[in-house]
Amino acid sequence: MSKSILTRRGLLKTGAIAGAGLAMPLVFSKGAAAYTNEPKGGSVTLGFNVPQSGPYADEGGDELRAYKLAVEHLNGGGDGGMLNTFSSKALKGNGILGKKVQFVTGDTQTKSDAARASAKSMIEKDGAIMITGGSSSGVAIATQGLCQDAGVIFMAGLTHSNDTTGKDKKANGFRHFFNAYMSAAALGPVLSSAYGKDRKFYMLTADYTWGWTQAASMKAFLEHEGWTMVKDVRTPLATTDFSSYIAPVLNSGADVLILNHYGGNMVNSLTNAVNFGLRDKTVNGKNFEIVVPLYSRLMAKGAGANVKGILGSTNWHWSLQDAGTKAFVKSFGTKYGFPPSQAAHTVYCQTLLYADACERAGTFNPCGVGEALQGFQFDGLGNGPVLYRAADHQCFKDVLVVRGKENPSSEFDLLEVVQKTPVDKVTYKPDNPFFKGGALGQCNPGA
Amino acid sequence: MDAIILQVLNGLDKGSAYALIALGLTLIFGTLGVVNFAHGAIFMIGAFVAVTLNRLLSLSYVTLDPSQKNFLGQPLEVKNAYVVSWFGDSFGNGLINWSVPIAIVVSIPVMLALGFAMERGLIKHFYHRPHADQILVTFGLAIVLQEIIKAFYGANPIPAPAPEAFRGSFDFGVWLGFRPNAIIYPYWRMVYFLFSGIVISGVFAFLRFTTFGMVVRAGMADRETVGLLGINIDRRFTIMFGIAAAVAGVAGVMYAPINSPNYHMGMDFLVLSFVVVVVGGMGSLPGAVLAGFLLGIVESFASMNEIKSIIPGIDQIIIYLIAILILLTRPRGLMGRAGVMED
Numbered sequence: 001m002s003k004s005i006l007t008r009r010g011l012l013k014t015g016a017i018a019g020a021g022l023a024m025p026l027v028f029s030k031g032a033a034a035y036t037n038e039p040k041g042g043s044v045t046l047g048f049n050v051p052q053s054g055p056y057a058d059e060g061g062d063e064l065r066a067y068k069l070a071v072e073h074l075n076g077g078g079d080g081g082m083l084n085t086f087s088s089k090a091l092k093g094n095g096i097l098g099k100k101v102q103f104v105t106g107d108t109q110t111k112s113d114a115a116r117a118s119a120k121s122m123i124e125k126d127g128a129i130m131i132t133g134g135s136s137s138g139v140a141i142a143t144q145g146l147c148q149d150a151g152v153i154f155m156a157g158l159t160h161s162n163d164t165t166g167k168d169k170k171a172n173g174f175r176h177f178f179n180a181y182m183s184a185a186a187l188g189p190v191l192s193s194a195y196g197k198d199r200k201f202y203m204l205t206a207d208y209t210w211g212w213t214q215a216a217s218m219k220a221f222l223e224h225e226g227w228t229m230v231k232d233v234r235t236p237l238a239t240t241d242f243s244s245y246i247a248p249v250l251n252s253g254a255d256v257l258i259l260n261h262y263g264g265n266m267v268n269s270l271t272n273a274v275n276f277g278l279r280d281k282t283v284n285g286k287n288f289e290i291v292v293p294l295y296s297r298l299m300a301k302g303a304g305a306n307v308k309g310i311l312g313s314t315n316w317h318w319s320l321q322d323a324g325t326k327a328f329v330k331s332f333g334t335k336y337g338f339p340p341s342q343a344a345h346t347v348y349c350q351t352l353l354y355a356d357a358c359e360r361a362g363t364f365n366p367c368g369v370g371e372a373l374q375g376f377q378f379d380g381l382g383n384g385p386v387l388y389r390a391a392d393h394q395c396f397k398d399v400l401v402v403r404g405k406e407n408p409s410s411e412f413d414l415l416e417v418v419q420k421t422p423v424d425k426v427t428y429k430p431d432n433p434f435f436k437g438g439a440l441g442q443c444n445p446g447a
Numbered sequence: 448m449d450a451i452i453l454q455v456l457n458g459l460d461k462g463s464a465y466a467l468i469a470l471g472l473t474l475i476f477g478t479l480g481v482v483n484f485a486h487g488a489i490f491m492i493g494a495f496v497a498v499t500l501n502r503l504l505s506l507s508y509v510t511l512d513p514s515q516k517n518f519l520g521q522p523l524e525v526k527n528a529y530v531v532s533w534f535g536d537s538f539g540n541g542l543i544n545w546s547v548p549i550a551i552v553v554s555i556p557v558m559l560a561l562g563f564a565m566e567r568g569l570i571k572h573f574y575h576r577p578h579a580d581q582i583l584v585t586f587g588l589a590i591v592l593q594e595i596i597k598a599f600y601g602a603n604p605i606p607a608p609a610p611e612a613f614r615g616s617f618d619f620g621v622w623l624g625f626r627p628n629a630i631i632y633p634y635w636r637m638v639y640f641l642f643s644g645i646v647i648s649g650v651f652a653f654l655r656f657t658t659f660g661m662v663v664r665a666g667m668a669d670r671e672t673v674g675l676l677g678i679n680i681d682r683r684f685t686i687m688f689g690i691a692a693a694v695a696g697v698a699g700v701m702y703a704p705i706n707s708p709n710y711h712m713g714m715d716f717l718v719l720s721f722v723v724v725v726v727g728g729m730g731s732l733p734g735a736v737l738a739g740f741l742l743g744i745v746e747s748f749a750s751m752n753e754i755k756s757i758i759p760g761i762d763q764i765i766i767y768l769i770a771i772l773i774l775l776t777r778p779r780g781l782m783g784r785a786g787v788m789e790d
Contacts, residue, residue: 053602057602059601233752235763240712241461243457243747244458245750247632250631264603267603271705275636275704275705277615277633301603302604303606305606305608328517333519374525409515412518413518447758
C-alpha cells in the first residue's frame, strides 16, 4: 500500500510548474496577435448583437435585415446601396481590406446582462472583430463597456440616451444615432411655434437612463421657450397600463403632455392618453397637446391612428429625397418588400462606416480604426453632411422633426417630416452639462 | 376627493381584468385541482382573436393608383376592403368599426375549443402529478403559445380600436359637481367594467341556478361522492375548463382597445392574477372577484404621485405587501375554505 506525502516545498514546486505551463499559451498568443481577434484567414467576422426576442424583437429584426444587406453590399453583392452614394470611396465591394465579410448574431433580449453575455460569446468564441447593435440605451452602454474592456470596436445601434456619448462614453465606442439633447434642441422651437409660448407641460418619463436624459433635455429646452413644467413623473419600465399616471394630468393644470417613452411604453401610454380623450380637451383656453420626443415608425404602427398630428423627432425617415436615402430605400425595399426603419438605417450606416474606417486606416486594429473614425466628415448616407466628433465619438447631423400623418396613404406612410433642424442648432460643446462626467479614455486594442 | 374617486375608477377596470382572469384560475383550480400558469396566455390569445377578426374584416384586394407613388416610386397599391365592396360603405365600414364587440361572439367557441384541446391534450395527463409539475408544464405551454403568437404577429403591439361610438371619455367631474376635467374616464373602460360585471354574474348564475352548475359545485366540494353517484364529474370539469378559458378569452377581447395587444400581455397579468387568487382564497370564486377589484383599486392608489413621493416604488410592490399582510392574518385568504391546498 503506497502512501502519498504532500510537503509544503513539493506543493510550491508543483504549483509553480503548473502555473508556468498554463501561462505559456497566453504568452505566445499575446505575442502572436497585435489586437483582439486579428483576422488571419481570408475572412473577417462582425458581431451583430440585436434583440431577437423580447419587446424590441421587431426593431431587432429590422436591424438584422439591414446588417445582412450591408454585408451583401460590402462583399460586392446586390446593387451596392449607399456604397454608391457614400462620399468616401475607400470601399470597393471586395469585403474589408480584401477579406470577405462574415457575421455572427447574438440576441440581446433587450436586457443588459443578456446583451453582454452574447457580445462576450461572439468576441471569445466566434472571433468577432467588431460588435454592433442594441435597441436600448441600457443595453448599448453595457455592451460598450464590455467592448472597451475586450479591445474591440463597438458601433452603437439605436441608443438615444445622452449618457452613451456623455458620462458613459468609451474610446472604443461610436454612435451614429442622434441623442436626447438633439431631439429636445430640435423640438423646442418647433413646439413653441406650433403651440405658443405660454404653455404648461407635464411629463411621463421612463425610469431609466434614456428617460432621465430625455426628460432633463426637454425641460431645459422647453423652459428656454418660456414653457413651465408642472410635473415630471417617472414610470417604471414594466408598466403596461398608464391610466393611473394619465388620469391626474388634466387636473394638474397642464395643457401639454410630453411622453418620454419608447417602444411598448410609448404605444401604451399614447393609446391610454388618447383613450382618456386628452386630445379633445381644452385647458387654460388652449387645445390640449401630446408630444412624443422620440418617434419610431415601427412604434407608430403599434399606436395606430393615435399618432395622427402628434409631433416628435426621428434620426432618419425613408421619405427623404437625398440620393443616399433613395439608394438605401430602393435596396432594402426591393429585397424585403417594405421601407427600412430608422433603426435599420443607423445600423447599416454604422457597418459601412466601420468598414470604411478599416480601409482608410489599412488595419482592423481598433486603435487605427478609431483614429480613422474620429473627426471623420462624410456625406451620402442619408442625413446630409455628418461629422463623427473626435471628442466624444458622437455623430452630428441635421435632426428631423416629424408629425403623425393625418391621412396616410399606406401602412408605411405614418410620419411626415415637418422640419429638418440644421446641425448647428443641435450641436453642443463636449463639456455641455448634459454630457459631463466620464472620460473617453484610451483606445484598447486588447490582445 | 376628486383624486380619490379618480383612482377608484382607475382601479375598477384593472380590477375587472384581474377578477375575470382570477375567476377562471379559481374555477380550474377548484374543479380540476390544477394550477394553470397558461391562463394568462389564454387571456392574450383572446385579445389576438380581436386583432385577427379586425384583420379578417379588413382583408382587401389591391388596385393600383398611378396618380400616387409607393416608397419605391411605383404606382401606389391601394387597399379596398372586401366587406366594403360587398356590403357598401356604411355597413362594411361599420363591421370593421365594431370588430372588437363582434370578436366576443367569435371568441367564445374559439376559446372553448382551445380550452378543451388544452385540457384533453395536455393538462389531464398531469392531474395526479404534484403541483410543481403542473406549474412547470402549464408555464411551458404559456411560453409556447406566446412564441407562436409572436411568430405570426411580431413582437410589437397591434392596435385594435374600440368602436368610434365608445372613443373619448366621460367627464364624471361635472356630473358629480366638481369642476370640468377633474374626473375623466374613458367610455370603453366603463364598458369593460360593466361587461366584467355581466360575465361574473353570468358565471355565478350558471353555477348557482343550473343543474350542471349544481353538480359542478358538488364536485368541487366532494368529487369522490359525486362520482359514486354515477355522475361523470370529469366530463363536467373538462367543460368548466373550457368555460374558464372562454371567460379569460372574452376578457382579453374586451381589453384589446385599452392597451394594444402584444404577445407578452398574458404574462403581465398572470402573476398578479395568481396573487389575486391567493389573497381571495384558493378555490373561492367570490374571493377571487373581491380580491381582484380590491387589489386593482389599491394598486391604482399606490400609483398616485402623492403616495409615491412618500414611498418611492410602492406601486410596484403594494399588491405583494397586501398579499403578505392578508396571508399573515388570514392564512386561507379573504374567503378561503378549509382543506384547500392544505394536505
